Amino acid sequence: MRKGVFLILMLCAFAYGVADLQVSAKLDHNQAMKINVLQITISNNGTEGTNGETTAVFSWYCCGNRTYQVPVINAGEYKTITDVLIFPDAGVYTLRIVVDPEGRVGELNEANNVWEKNETIVLPDINAGPELPLDFGSEPIVPISCADTDLMKIGRVVRDGGYERDAGGRLERDRFGDENVWLPAQRGNGCGSTSLAYILRYLGLGEYTQGDVDDHIRMSWGSGSFSDPFSIASYAESQGAHARVYVDGSMEKIEWFIDHNIPVMMAISTKGGNDVMDGHWVVAVSHCLREKRDAPGTYERVIGIYNPWGYQQEISYERFEQYWRRQDLGAIPLWNRVYVAVYTGDAPPGMPKSNVDGWTDLKMSAGSAISQLLVGIQDIGDGFIEMFTGDFWSGLGQFLAGIGEAIVGLVVSIVLVIVTIIVQVLSWIWDGLVAFGCWIAGLFGYDCDGTPHYYKHTLFSSHPCAEGGVFLNGFMVQKPIGYVYNEETNATVPLFQYAKIGENGEILGYVLSKSGTLTESNGHPLEPLGLLGYLSPTSTPNNAPMDAVLAGKDIEIAGGTLGYIENYKSNGTRLLWMFMDVNNKTYLSRDQCAGTKSFPFALSGGDKPFFWVYTRQYIVGYIYQNEQERSIPLFRFYDKEHQTFYPTTNITEGFEKGYQYSGLIGYLNLPQFRPPSPKAAYAPAPACKEGEVFIYRYRNRNTGDYTIEISERMGHDFEDGTKLGCISTCPTNCTVPLWVFTAQEIRKE
Known part of the structure; x- marks a missing residue:
């Protein structure tokens, strides 16, 4: 009887047509990138197409489910779905895919709607290999992904009163080398000249070119050259702009200028070293958050720059900071992370004054004078050769000009070196007198500097390295x-x-x-x-x-x-x-x-405090890496004004406060509602399940810092906390430690 019914159903299926979905999958391991690429294939082996869209649900271990939309599949066709998986640990994972779990598609055979396989995941062992040299010229040229900024007009051709735009109306990003989009690239070693020329254009001060600026700011020696920041600032001011030179820069400081549409020239090293002759000037034009290409679902900060090689490109903070370093002229330190802001009109409120002190100014000037001496010596040699191998009079002119340059450079260098020594000696004498005066005052119970107070600042992260190749100290x-x-x-x-x-x-x-x-x-x-x-x-x-x-x-x-x-x-x-x-x-x-990790003595050192040296302290609890059935995401924002991190489960709240997005930390569990007992007058409050505790956001009354903790650990210096969710007290499947980092600040008050 059953065979007869089945035969009748089969005949009906062929007579009227029916779909037959089958699912298969393949997991490719990319050990170099530490990711795994899942490719799902859903084919229709029936005689009729699916009667609408459906879904496919993928589950892996305990790391949450992923649901994919499956479009209409005609008879005899197939669709593929590709996803990237990042496994938290090595081990055996059960991967399972179910297509059309809701039964939307009418099928005769649903046995082949499920694919299941155990996959052994081996996290790659890192072998000691050759060090990859830093070479800015070999960095991939990635188009800027940030939204348009006004600064992104720098280095672009103005045609018919406007700029080239893509089909979406944004400023064109991809057409590298197109003369209809970009102004001419630098010639020779003219990065500073080209960058400044196009900034002056952007500010509406004239149709400047590299040649207009070159002779005023660039110094050469051998095959190298550099434009010193003081010459850049001086020439900009001579053309009607204002300019401020800064040292010891940070990406957060650069963000301020970008947000206020102030062009900033940054001196990087093309080799990631300290030789100023490897220097290269670029212009910061944008910054934003970008999804990592090798780890979907995680994000990184990126900076957009105008590169005077003739285009704009994007690079991650982590990579860019390896090129933005201290620069030396031989054994003479010149500047560390130098940048020059160029603007017109009044400075906007909050714009910092130049932080180049007299001592740094003196060293920079000495470096420039020595550079002039070297340029003069080079011109003497080049002119002498030209006199006997080429144009005698041209060579003689270069020879005599080189003698003049060398003499001026030598005299100025000697004077500045003597002045530097005198200033250093006077500084030592003054420091000694101040110390002696404070010692006398101390005998009578007075304190010159005030009483030191120690404060702790807090950072929290689910990554033991605090998510960066450039660590916090x-x-x-x-x-x-x-x-x-x-x-x-x-x-x-x-x-x-x-x-x-x-x-x-x-x-x-x-x-x-x-x-x-x-x-x-x-x-x-x-x-x-x-x-x-x-x-x-x-x-x-x-x-x-x-x-x-x-x-x-x-x-x-x-x-x-x-x-x-x-x-x-x-x-x-x-x-x-x-x-x-x-x-x-x-x-x-x-x-x-x-x-x-910081070192104990790094927080001392005379009366000089060390700020923001974070140390990994302890584990608050264990947080899920992936979304769970009853979970809520925990985000981190950065309050630049107060230099503190803000945790929240409401991503909109962070943006509304004007904070900077700093990443997804992980997922907390939601508390569970417990049924009331028969004699209870009201239902009990929701509680965490066994093995979990509530985690709160607290604010430190002294520093204004926020931290996340379980209530039992907080002291009297913290305001009442805001409940965020539930966190596991012990490691479980698919959880990672939630770390607290602290930095000590010493204030004399």
């Missing part, structure tokens, strides 16, 4: 350099690291040694930072000499050669990471997040 992760042994054996030698401390408590650099008992180096005290691990004392095909690995890096090796570091992972080994601080000093750590 100035370290930048460079690369893994190899593997060290965890335990000592007869066939290993220890590797210790020290910090070399200056007279004022500052860190001068780092020292490596096989000895763990060093106390000083070249007259400077050493602060032990700990044992990094153990190296092999002998060479093998699978290791490399540590001294060779560190060749050319600014780190001291004391007490002879160190040993050999392993190139590949084996039992009992751990990866060793290389970092660089803001002064280009090399630092090593077995912790990839070493930059989130």
Whole structure:
């Protein structure tokens, strides 16, 4: 009987037509990018198309479900869906896909609507490979994704009273090298000249070109050249604009100028080093938040720049900051993260004054004078050669002009060096007199500087490194350099690291040694930072000499050669990471997040406070990485005015307050409603499920900082908290630690 019914149904299906959906999938592992690409194929093997749209639901382990819309699929056709998965840990995951779970599509056979497979996920092991050199010219040219800003008109051709725009009405971004879009690119080493010329155009001061500006601001030596910031500012002011020079810049400071439509020229290094001859001027034109291309669902800050190579491009803060560094002329430090703001009219309220003090000004001027001396020497040589190999009179003119330049540069250099020495000596004498006066005042119970008060600022993150390659106390992760042994054996030698401390408590650099008992180096005290691990004392095909690995890096090796570091992972080994601080000093750590840790003595150093040096402190609880059935997202915003982070579960609230979006931290669970007991007069308040506790947002009365905590941990310095959601007290599947970072501020009040 059943066979007869089935046969009748089959005959009806062929007579009237019916769809038959089948689902299959494939997971491709991209180990280089640490992501996995899921490709879902849904085919219709029936004789009739689907009668409307449906869905496919994908579930993976405990990491939440994803629902995809499936369009109409005609008979004999198929549709593909591609998604990117980022797994929190290695292990075996059960992947399951169900197409048309609601039963919208009439099918005779639904057994093939389900695909299920166990996938073994192996997170990639990081092998020590060659260091990728920084080369700004090799950076991918990514069109600006931010919304249009007025500053994005810099460097563009004005045609018929307007600018080239794309089909969506935005300023054209993609047509690199198109002379209908972009003004001519720099010729030779004219980046500063070209950038300033197009800024003056933007400000409506004239149709400036590189040639108009070149001779006024650019100095050359050999194949290199640079335009010093004072010459840029001076020429801009001579043309009717205003200009301010700044040093020790930050991306947050640059954002302020972009938001106020003030052009800013930034001096970067094309090689990521400190040689000013590798310098390159660019103009900041936009900033925004962009979804990461290698990690969909996560975001990064990006800056849009006009590059005088003839186009505008976008680059992440993390990458750009590796090029925006201190610049030196030989052994003379010139400036650190210098930028020049150029504008017309009155300065807007809140615009900072130039922070170039007299001492920095003097060093910059000395560097410019020495540059002039070098230019003169070059012209002497070039002119002498020209006299005997080309035009004699032209060569003679260049020769004589070079002598004049060299003499002026030499005289000015000598004068400035003498003045620099005198100023430094007078500064020492003055500091000594002030210290003596304060000592006398102290005998009578007076305090010159006030009483120091210590405050803590808070940052919270679900990432142990606080989401960055540029860590919070100035370290930048460079690369893994190899593997060290965890335990000592007869066939290993220890590797210790020290910090070399200056007279004022500052860190001068780092020292490596096989000895763990060093106390000083070249007259400077050493602060032990700990044992990094153990190296092999002998060479093998699978290791490399540590001294060779560190060749050319600014780190001291004391007490002879160190040993050999392993190139590949084996039992009992751990990866060793290389970092660089803001002064280009090399630092090593077995912790990839070493930059989130500060050193105890870094908060002292005479009466000079160190601000915003964050240290990873403790775990508040465990937060979900992906959306759950009953969860709510936890966002973080940054209040630039008060320099504090603001947590909220309402993303609209952060934007309405005018705060800067700083990322999705994770997902909290919503509290559960408990049924009332038969004798209760009212229903009990919702509560967290077992193993979870409420987490609150608190505000510190002293600093204005916000933090997130469970109520039991808060002290009297915090205002009553706002309940955000539930957080797990122990690690569970698909949760990650929620870290609290703190920074100490010293105020003398």
